[in-house]
Amino acid sequence: MLRSALVALLCLSSIASAASLLSQLPFTTSNELSDKWSWTDCGLETDPVRIQNIEISPDPPIPGKALTVTVTGTANEVIEWGAKADVTVKLGLIKLLTKTFDVCEEAEKANATVQCPVEKGQYVVEQTVDLPKEIPQAKFKIHVSGYTVDDEDMMCMDLDINFMKTF
Template sequence: MQSRFIALTLASLTLASQALAWGCIGQDCNDAANQIAFSVPQPEQAHKSAWDPTPGGGWQWSSCGTGDEVVSVDSIVVSPDPPVPGQNLTVRAKGTIKDEVSDGTFADVVVKLGLIRLLARRFDVCEEARANNADLQCPLSAGDYELEQTVALPREIPPGKFNVHVTGENQDGSNLVCLDLSIQFGFRR
């Protein structure tokens, strides 16, 4: 489940970055991303700007739950930090599943750039894992899990701080997870 959750989170970040990069805010961007181009102006000089995150400070996460969620995340580490548009991002995560996770489990993902909502979508966790050939598949039993996943970030991600709020519900109606993630992108050099 942990790898599926992280893959889902990464997928939501990728979808959000594509949504902003391709300019299709507030709609399903799967098809639009292939049709509309949007570019970000490059800085005039190669000096540090207010949009550039501090090394090691481009990614933050926190649990927003009460502690009774089915998935408990112990750590999430990304490399490189800060993430760089157009390059691979590797995510290493550790966590614990307290109860079985099977079909009927979903996650709600909301992605914002500042106060602007870019994406609000409900994902079927098990279906997403099957569709993306994840290493772990439903049903998952209780236990400790570790994940390392690498994704290619779109080059068109504009500078800014993206905030991701993830909640969900297990197939039995219990709270799945509650996470707040923040990722900051600077100008490409």
Template sequence: MHLAPLLSLAALASARFVTPDPFAGADLAAGVAARGLKANDGDVHAAASWRWSDCGLPSDAITIESISVSPDPPKPGENLTVTVQATANDLVEEGAYADVTVKLGLIKLLQKRFDVCEEARNANASVQCPVQPGEYTVVQTVALPEEIPKAKFVVNIRGYTVDDDDLACLDLVVDFVEPE
């Protein structure tokens, strides 16, 4: 995950959570998002197949400005490129972490804590810790497996600084159920 830490986690989250074995990898960092700017209510709706919302506060260390994906909507078996624009309001240092929950309906498929800086390094992200205050654009591409179940997934990401202050808050919904 990343701003690049937090940003790519949002991105890779969908790529990993939709694999047949959601516990198979800790590489949660580049796969779901939405097209457009953040709406006043915090929700952004892209295609009917997915949306994201910034559930954070203005005082969070990271503010997510926009997320876009290509192709839109995401398609199983294809590469997914996610572009996230965000602002680091404060320094993000080693020790920052994110709690990620992936659900299919009421069923939790994954609940795991990720080291933000380690995930950024593992994903060879363009932004690495320490992340200085400023504006960032992160682009990450992942291959979506063909075996993605035709289902609706919810991803909740809650990020925290090394001092346990709020880093960022992001909710993603991805619906791979094909319209009839």
């Protein structure tokens, strides 16, 4: 196992991964942050990971530009190697992509400040990713379900991102 840290990393890795996965194409707390994106915590109060806040810069996100994501969250249990996140990207009702990520491997690959095992505690994780300029002008829905090494629910989040141009 690697060093210490967070599971908001799960969300961060999933958000960053989902954003980069969009380049392969031709957010029961709701947080409406702008007319271009929002997130909702669809998990339970008892989940091992709770996300308190997500900030992005620039807001709204711009295809072809760097996107910095800052996630504030709490790990209520130790998150160990083997934790995973299922990410689904939809365009309207059409499922474009479904992928499972190993949370700890993604953190390691991204050289994230938080590494597994993630100890209990409050964390703030910031990660910058380059958004592909080829992101279609559309409204995307991203669903993230996280699971512990024991395959128990870890967290749940829904993201809505609108890349439609406004006039």
